Amino acid sequence: MTYAVKEMFLTLQGEGVQAGRRAVFLRFAGCNLWSGREQDRRDAVCRFCDTDFVGTDGDGGGKFATADALADAAFAFWGEGEGPYIVLTGGEPMLQVDDALIDALHGRGFTIAIESNGTLPAHPGIDWVCISPKAGSDVVQVKGNELKLVWPQPDGGHSLADVEAMEGWGFDHLLVQPLDDAHAVDNARAAIDLVMARPRWRLTVQAHKYLGLR
Ligand SMILES: C[S@@+](CC[C@H](N)C(=O)[O-])C[C@H]1O[C@@H](n2cnc3c(N)ncnc32)[C@H](O)[C@@H]1O
Numbered sequence: 468m469t470y471a472v473k474e475m476f477l478t479l480q481g482e483g484v485q486a487g488r489r490a491v492f493l494r495f496a497g498c499n500l501w502s503g504r505e506q507d508r509r510d511a512v513c514r515f516c517d518t519d520f521v522g523t524d525g526d527g528g529g530k531f532a533t534a535d536a537l538a539d540a541a542f543a544f545w546g547e548g549e550g551p552y553i554v555l556t557g558g559e560p561m562l563q564v565d566d567a568l569i570d571a572l573h574g575r576g577f578t579i580a581i582e583s584n585g586t587l588p589a590h591p592g593i594d595w596v597c598i599s600p601k602a603g604s605d606v607v608q609v610k611g612n613e614l615k616l617v618w619p620q621p622d623g624g625h626s627l628a629d630v631e632a633m634e635g636w637g638f639d640h641l642l643v644q645p646l647d648d649a650h651a652v653d654n655a656r657a658a659i660d661l662v663m664a665r666p667r668w669r670l671t672v673q674a675h676k677y678l679g680l681r
């Protein structure tokens with residue numbers, strides 16, 4: 468298996484329950500809900516993506532021929548320090564994550580987290596599963612550690628009835644993350660209103676965007 472990686476970097480997790488944690492980010496190339504090309508965005512299932520995941524040309528990116536080669540490169544980003552932690556993201560990481568990679572990362576001592584759209588089953592070896600559902604897609608991974616709902620959603624996005632249905636899924640933490648687009652203030656207000664009306668949900672913000680982190 469060759470792994471196509473857009474970029475890799477060391478930062479702090481900016482989002483969710485693990486926000487603030489030192490983490491290697493491994494961003495896989497490619498997604499099943501958008502091609503990543505601007506001219507396709509309008510017609511994509513997922514239309515609000517804030518990420519460039521096309522190709523393997525980013526810092527620390529490339530094609531990795533084996534799981535060991537990729538795990539070694541990831542571990543080099545961690546460097547010194549206890550408790551190696553890695554976030555597998557993309558793009559959609561579950562298009563590429565396999566047994567060999569999970570074993571190779573665990574073999575180097577990593578605790579493994581994933582950021583996934585939930586349309587593919589999360590690998591059972593992953594230690595922290597974050598799912599961010601997208602309206603119009605079929606979410607099959609309906610349990611995990613945290614559900615991270617981007618809110619509000621553009622036209623055709625999740626409704627309040629969908630939100631209620633998600634409360635019946637099997638997640639330990641329910642989070643709303645304000646949509647990052649040109650209407651940041653209004654979006655934050657809508658996300659706050661959702662939490663005010665439904666106290667099982669908590670607000671998460673994309674802290675890295677305020678802190679000058681990647
Ligand atoms: C770029 S995605 C990659 C992982 C996976 N494809 C997914 O969607 O969960 C990482 C996280 O960023 C969130 N995200 C993407 N675009 C966003 C935006 N414009 N505003 C807020 N969150 C966004 C996603 O919902 C997801 O939780």
Ligand SMILES: Nc1nc2[nH]cc(C(=O)O)c2c(=O)[nH]1
Pocket residue numbers: 478479480481482492518556557582675680681
């Ligand atoms: N610092 C930081 N935290 C993040 N949490 C989720 C991210 C992602 O793009 O998956 C992300 C990211 O891109 N940077």
Ligand code: SF4
Pocket residue numbers: 498499500501513514515516517518520557558559584601
């Ligand atoms: S599913 Fe994730 S990576 Fe794919 S387009 Fe949507 S936010 Fe971006």
Ligand SMILES: [Mg+2]
Pocket residue numbers: 517518
């Ligand atoms: Mg991001």
